Amino acid sequence: MRTAELREKYLSFFEGKGHLRLPSFSLIPEDDPSILFTSAGMAPLKPYFLGARPVFGGKEWRRVTTCQKCLRVGDIENVGRTGRHNTFFEMLGNFSFGDYFKKEAITWAWEFLTEHLKLEPDRLWVTVFEDDDEAYAIWRDLVGVPEERIGRFGEDENYWPGGAITHGPNGPSGPCSEIFYDRGPGFGTPDETGPNTGSGDRFVEIWNLVFTQYDRQGPIPGPGILKPLPQKNIDTGMGLYRVAAILQGVEDFYRTDTFFPLIERVALWSGRPYEGKSSVSHRVIADHVRAVVAALSDGATFSNTGRGYVVRRLLRRALRHGYLLGLKDPFLHRLAPVVAELLGDFYPEMRENLPAVEKQIRLEEERFLETLEGGVRRLEELLSGLKPGEALPGEEAFRLYDTYGFPLDLTVEIAAERGFGVDTEGFEEAMRLQQERSRAAMAFEREIFKRGAQVLEEIQKERGGTEFVGYTDLEAEAEVLALLAGDQSLLEAGPGTEVQVVLDRTPFYAEGGGQIGDFGFLEWPGGRARVETTRKTEGGIFLHKARVEEGTLRVGQRVRAVVDPRRRDTERNHTATHLLHAALRAVLGPHVRQAGSLVAPDRLRFDFTHPEPLSLEELERVERLVNRWIMADLPVRWTYKPLEEAKKEGAMALFGEKYGEVVRVVEVAEASKELCGGTHVRRTGEIGAFFIAREEAVSAGVRRVEALTGEGALDFVQGMRRRLHRLAEALGTGEAALEERISRLKEELKAKEKEAALLKARLARAELKGEVEEKGGLRYTVQTLSGLDASALRQAADDLVAQGVDVVLLFSEGNAVLKLSKKALERGLEAGSLMRRLTERAGGRGGGKGALAQGGGLLPERAKEALLEAL
Known part of the structure; x- marks a missing residue:
């Protein structure tokens, strides 16, 4: 049975049991900052296990089934070394949120495995938590599993989270029951207790049923208290690849139809068969390239921190194993289409985003191979x-x-x-x-809003979050609810005091969604405080960072909160950011996703996924499209609606944002629709104008655009005109003739450089010491000269060959030139082959053919040794 058929059979089976089939959630968690990647089938469904109403498509579903993409790197060092570990995998799951429980979960799992997959019942073993008599009885009495094939184990093996009773964490937990498949004595020898014991890989865990029925409370560590949950849940997971291996009759999942095509190509390209010690590298490459393609297809990018670091580490680890197999050039990007072909039917984003993914992988490969070559050179130096x-x-x-x-x-x-x-x-x-x-x-890490936590908690309980009126007003009357300084709560603050001010209502926008926090003033009779920025807590309480300039600010005082009018510039830039996002997707393609942003009064900055620099034509098309939308004076509207409804309507969710059940949708007619809590103009015409100031790389696969609107755009254009005028004056020509003048100057400079090169060559001839030796009937010389570039070095080598030297190897400023005479060529020597031998011994890189080869970074003494061996 092919893996795709197994996947469909599972999902169809549980649909038949009243479950809603959901597509796989993204590998990048939308609302869970606690994890970098979706690492389990239940992870995207956490809110429903904790009691949130499971509403999908406007209807409540208490039963759900998925095939979820997952990525874990906790045991990455074991990947490739065993047939059980991998990083990217697919987890089949059926879930109950307060609906069915142990009996149904157990009997349905058995029914699917034995009746639909036709696995032999005698080969199935099960385990339960040592105190879970209910699950034990269901397996023994309802299913009919003999007692000798039911194992009881403690909290480390059969409780979720593992060891939670003794070690925590507090929160929802419960016993679990695992199903194992016995592959027979050819895979190891068990002792009398079966699974979780013995040697080898005989027993394969294929299904885990978690019965979430308790709320673990109490000290950590220490014996916790298990209180029954009002809502009992089922969280199950079947390992797609492990079961596929069993059904396809192969020794492990690396030989199944979703892995082995990748391994076959690696074996073909490297010339190293999939056997012995080399097979570890084949498996690592096959696993990691799948993970990289899946992560990039979902919007991840290469970087040095967080999620991007994990993806970069996976790619580099795969590339290093390719290096061990003799693959010294970029090759992983050539495997990306194979991954998309194998998985694209079920995960269409892999096919849709393939061109951008291939480019990102290729660029990252090239960068790392350069680094790897540097490591080889450094290692050679250390060994020498x-x-x-x-x-x-x-x-x-x-x-x-x-x-x-x-x-x-x-x-x-x-x-x-x-x-x-x-x-x-x-x-x-x-x-x-x-x-x-x-x-x-x-x-040393600390929570952002730890100070004054008790005061904020009391305000939260009594009044909820701060009322925000800043979408329509830049001024508002408000009451001071609290003044926080350091870790203390103050009753009043005099001149010069810096405090965090909590108001009952505010027009100040709190930093979020890329938009900076508002600044301005708080005023009251006889007093004034300057607000420097505004943030908010997770509970929605706004904190106004302020410095009292006049008078005394007191808790309970009525103040007039006034936002600096430059907020209107911020609004122009925020709406322009939405238009820029839409224009980039229109010009470059749907693979463009936001990867960060900054919205301030003076500029906007937008980071997005794209594998290469934008051409001038592309930048101009983006710029023109945004300005057309601005000139059309399109209305900008915002509405509130359920999150699922907004997504169904095509509203884009932005990078790094967390959303509640009800979201604010900002729509620019005919142009853009995004989930956004920021402030915006009423019509696009208020933006005035839009110009891109620069475009640059942030990291591999991520580009950055900085742009200006309104007065800032005008200042930018006028500044460019002034610089153009000054440049024309300096070159003694008119602005219209500037390009022609610069072209002539470049030609003059090129001629001067040629003259300089000839002079250097003459100097080099004068510097040559005539240290020519002979070996095997060929005259050779190896010399290091000073101050010559590659061109001058070639000229010097030509001169020596003309003087009767057969083999010339010259070094200068990190460059190397190898030149052969006609006599040397007739003897069978070839410059390209010789240079490869030199770089193998002396490090560096180089190449060529016939009578000439060039290189760089070679160690001269080691290169000379290699040359003499070759002559």
Whole structure:
């Protein structure tokens, strides 16, 4: 049975049991900052397990089934080394939110496995939590599993979360029951208790049923109290790939139809068959490229932090294993279409976003391979300083790993080829010390709004969040509810005091959605405070960071809150940001997604996913489209509606934002519709004008546009005109003839550079010392000259060949030139092959053919040794 058929059979089965089939949620969690990626089938459904009404498409569903994309890297070091671990996987699940419970979950799982998949009942073993007599009885009495094939285990094995009773965390928890498939004695030997024991991979866990029925309370660590939940839930997960391997009769999921086509291509390209030690690298590549394609297709990008760091680490790990197989050029991007073909029927975003994903992967590969080459050079330098029998210190091996991303196994392999060992224990110790430093640094993190938490909690309970009136008004009368300074609550604040002011209502917009917090003034009879910025707590209480300038501000005082009028400029930039987003998608394609933004009075900044720089034509098309929408004076409207309804209508959810059940939808007629809590103009004509100031890279696969509107756009254009005028004056020509003047100057400069190159070549000839030796009937010389670029170095080599030298190898300023005479060519020497031999021994990179080859970064002494061996 093919994997796709198994996936469909499962979902159809549970649809037949009254479940709503939902498409897979994105790998990037929408409303869960606690995780970087969706790591379990139940993760996107957390709110419904905690009691939220499970409404989908306007209807309440208490039963749901999904095939969820998941990504985990917690055991990444085991990926490839076993047939059980992988990072990107698909989890089949059926869920109940306060509906059915243990009996249905258990009997339906058994029915599906034995009647629909035709697995032999005698090969199925189950485990339950040691105190869960109810589940044990259902398996034994209703299903008919013999007692000898039912195992009881403690909280570490059969409770969710693992060990929660003793170690926490507090919150929803419950016992679980696992189903194992016995693959037979050829895969290992169990002891008398069956699953979770014995050796080998004989028993494969294929299904986990979690019975969420308790609220764990009490000290952590310590024996917790398990209070029954008012709503009992079912959370189950069947491992798609593990069951597919069983049904397809292969030893592990890497040989199933969704993995093996990737492995076959890697074996073909590398010339290394899928067997023995090399098979680890084949498996790592197949697993990781699937994960990278899936993550990028869902909007992730490569970066040095957070989610992007995980994706970058996966790609680099796959690339390093390709290097071990002899794949020294970018190749992972060539596997991306294979992944899209294998999974695109069920996950169409992989096909839709394939062109952008391929480009992102290719760019990242090229960057890392350059880094990897640098690591090889550094390793060669370190090894050249060792004496025979010595080992490379562990600290140096770790520095290679930390600086160049150079894997320990590659360091060990290269060192062994040169006859050296590596202090792997020292490497592990250096790794441990770095992890300890990282944990210590993380301990210093603090919650943003920790100060005055008790006061804010009391206000939240009594009055709820701050009433925001700033969508329509820039001024409002308000009452001071609290004054916070440091970790203290004040009753009053005199001149010079900096406080966080809490008002019952406010026109000040609190920082969020990329828009900066408002600034302005608080005024009262005899007093005034300058508001520097505004933020808000998760509970919706606005905090006005203010400094009292006159008088005394007191709790309970009535004040006049006045937002600085530059807020109108911020509104222009925020609406323009929405138009820019829409224009980028229209010009570049639907793969464009927001990856960050800044909306301020003086400018807007927009980060978005796109694999390459925008051409001048593309920038002009984006700019023209936005200005057309502005000139059309389109109405800007906002409404409130349920989140699911807004998404169904096509409203775009923005990067990093959390949304409630009811959302604000900002719509620019005929142009844009987004979920947004920010402030906006009433009609696009208020924006005035829009100009892009710059476009640049933020990281691999992420571009940034900075733009200006209104008065800022006018200032930008006038400034450019002034600079153009000054440049024309400096070059002694009119603005209309500026391009022609610059073109002539470039030609003159090129001629001068040519003259300089010839002069350098003459100097080089004067510097040549005539140190010519002979070997095998060929005259050769290896020399290092000073101050020559590649062109001058070639000229010097030509001169020496003309003087009767057969093999010339010259170095200068990091460049290398290898030149052969006709006699050397007739003897069978070839410059390109020779240069490859030199770089293998002396590091660096190079290439060529026939009589000439060039390179860079070679170590001269080692290159000379390699050359003499070749002659």
